[in-house]
Amino acid sequence: AQSVTQPDIHITVSEGASLELRCNYSYGATPYLFWYVQSPGQGLQLLLKYFSGDTLVQGIKGFEAEFKRSQSSFNLRKPSVHWSDAAEYFCARGGADGLTFGKGTHLIIQP
Amino acid sequence: GAVVSQHPSWVICKSGTSVKIECRSLDFQATTMFWYRQFPKQSLMLMATSNEGSKATYEQGVEKDKFLINHASLTLSTLTVTSAHPEDSSFYICSAREVAGVTYEQYFGPGTRLTVT
DSSP: OOOEEOOOOOEEETSOOOOOOOOEEEEOOOOOOEEEEEETTTTTTEEEEEEESEEEEGGGGEEEEEEEGGGTTEEEEEESSGGOOEEEEEEEEEETTEEEEOEEEEEEEEE | OOOEEOSSEEEEETTTTEEEEEEESSOEEEEEEEEEETTTTTTEEEEEEETTTSSEEOOOOOOOTEEEEEEEEEEEEEEOOOSSOOGGGGEEEEEEETOOOSSSSOEEOOOOEEEEE
16 A cells, blocks of 8 residues: 655755655555645645656745655755744655545744 | 535534535536545545435445435535534545546535534
8 A cells, every 4th residue: 555654744944944854655556756845724735746757846935856766755855944834744655545644744943 | 626615514413413515517518526524634535425316335344324325416415424423523525527538537516614512
């Protein structure tokens, strides 16, 4: 079965610092990969997605992610975080049966 | 485009009653809709997949007689929590996949907070 691993449950970053959130997926055919952000009590907002082609994907709010097949990874990055980026981030893999989510990474922004 | 709505956004009900949650795709047709459940500080767990005009497929451990799903049209799916109990209190999120979608992208609703007293 497909699986998605987000190794970091919590990450604390200072405002203005760079950010990288890790995501690993189980092996398989070309994966359809997504990053979502969720603010407390809210639904999910799509940040970016990878289906094929260029392995560096640009998303909204200044986020980007890089697909690395050799490492089975799809890490999310942002060069300079803002306090408003504090939220829960979910990596997900798409398939015919729906999305498989990682457990999420809670991002805390320090002033 | 690709907007999914849910109604209600929050609901409080008494134990033993039933609650219906609606999920609508507003500007596209969705052959497949998904229902997820999310407990506080946890990830989303897929409950069931519904395809328009056919029976829903439930994930292991989800009681289909308790969580009734109906996908009557290409823009509407409903989840009814029957005989709700406090342990059913949770955040329920639906998502929809376009008819022509081939990349498994789903569009999510804003969620419904259910509290059973």
